[in-house]
Amino acid sequence: MKTCIRLRNEQPEALPEPFAHDDVRYPPELVRAFLTQYTHPGHLVFDPFAGFGTTLCVAEEMGRRASGIEYDPQRCAYICSRLRHPEALLQGDARLLDTYRLPRIDFTLTSPPYMHRDDSTDPLAAYQEPGGGYDAYLADLQEIYRQIGLLMNETAVAVVEVSNLKKSGSVTPLAWDIAHAISQVLHFQGEVVVQWEPTYGYGYDHSYCLLFTRP
Numbered sequence: 001m002k003t004c005i006r007l008r009n010e011q012p013e014a015l016p017e018p019f020a021h022d023d024v025r026y027p028p029e030l031v032r033a034f035l036t037q038y039t040h041p042g043h044l045v046f047d048p049f050a051g052f053g054t055t056l057c058v059a060e061e062m063g064r065r066a067s068g069i070e071y072d073p074q075r076c077a078y079i080c081s082r083l084r085h086p087e088a089l090l091q092g093d094a095r096l097l098d099t100y101r102l103p104r105i106d107f108t109l110t111s112p113p114y115m116h117r118d119d120s121t122d123p124l125a126a127y128q129e130p131g132g133g134y135d136a137y138l139a140d141l142q143e144i145y146r147q148i149g150l151l152m153n154e155t156a157v158a159v160v161e162v163s164n165l166k167k168s169g170s171v172t173p174l175a176w177d178i179a180h181a182i183s184q185v186l187h188f189q190g191e192v193v194v195q196w197e198p199t200y201g202y203g204y205d206h207s208y209c210l211l212f213t214r215p
Contacts, residue, residue: 001033001034001037001192002192003190003191003192003193004192004193004194004195005033005192005193005194005195006194006195006196006197007027007029007030007033007194007195007196007197008027008029008196008197009027009196009197009198009199009200010027011023011025011027011028012027012028015052016078018074019052019074019075019078023052024051024111024114025051025052025054026054026111026161026207027054028054028057028058030161030194030209031054031055031058031059031109032058032062034107034109034159034209035058035059035062035064035107035109036062038107038157038159039062039064039106039107041062041063041064042063042064042065043064043065043106043107044064044065044066044067044103044104044105044106044107045059045064045065045066045067045105045106045107045108045109046067046068046102046105046107046108046148046151047066047067047068047069047108047109047110048068048069048094048097048108048110048112048144048148049069049070049071049094049110049111049112049113050068050069050070050075050076050079050089050110051070051075051110051111052075052078052079053068053070053075053078053079053082053083053089055068055109055110056068056079056083056088056089057079057082057083060083060084060085064107065085065088066083066085066088066089067088067089067102067103067105068088068089068090069089069090069091069092069093069094069097069100070089070090070091070092071091071092071093071094071124071125071126072126073091076089076091093124093125094124094144095124095140095143095144097144097147097148098147098150102151103151104151104152104153105148105151105152105153105156106153106155106156107156107157107158107159108148108152108156108157108158108159109158109159109161110159110160110161111160111161111162112124112141112160112162112178113126113127114162114163114165114174114202115131115134115137115172115174116134116165116167116172116174117134117170117172118134119131119134122137123137124137124140124141134172134177138177138178138181139181141178141181141182142181142182142184142185143185145158145182145185145186145212146185146186148186149185149186149214149215152213152214154214156213156214157189157211157212157213158182158186158211158212158213159209159210159211159212160178160182160209160210160212161194161207161208161209161210162174162175162178162207162208162210163175163200163201163202163204163206163207163208164176164202164203164204165202165203166202166203166204167203171203175191175207175208175210178210179191179208179210182210182212183212185215186212186213186214186215187212187213187214187215188210188211188212189211189212189213190211191208191209191210191211192208192209192211193206193207193208193209194206194207194208194209
């Protein structure tokens with residue numbers, strides 16, 4: 001795969017009304033591009049932050065097996081209504097990943113819940129609870145990916161789609177901080193820069209897909 005790709009930031013389907021105000025999905029085309037490059041039919045694709053189910057639904061459409069975790073029960077119900085195999089999705093906390101009976105992983109792609117340096121809520125609890133701060137958030141992500149690494153097959157690739165964040169004149173280097181945190185437990189293979197048309201958000205027209213393999 002090229003280290004810089006260009007994609008349309010468009011969704012083929014709108015979200016239902018309860019979620020319409022919170023549409024932070026990456027488009028299905030991003031998932032297709034990475035699954036074409038790194039997986040084959042029958043491979044298991046895992047998403048630890050399933051969101052609205054884009055990764056899992058595209059995986060099923062492309063003949064891959066899907067597995068994922070989503071914290072928010074309403075989002076879980078929505079994803080399950082779209083999956084051919086809804087039992088593949090667990091409603092739970094990715095930080096407890098090693099307490100679930102999960103299969104071996106051939107590929108994982110997600111966009112984690114974002115956090116600004118000064119956010120007070122916990123992104124990994126769907127922003128519903130007080131958080132422990134930015135450093136705790138990064139430590140949680142690192143631990144989640146340590147656990148994911150134990151499930152990855154030898155040739156598996158982990159992809160994390162993320163952006164730096166601009167807010168009120170300040171920048172949270174979220175993509176770079178996440179890359180550094182996860183690279184302590186997985187091998188960092190570099191990034192694919194995605195140029196989005198017409199725009200991405202968070203003050204940018206691009207995001208990063210960070211690539212990791214087992215150490």
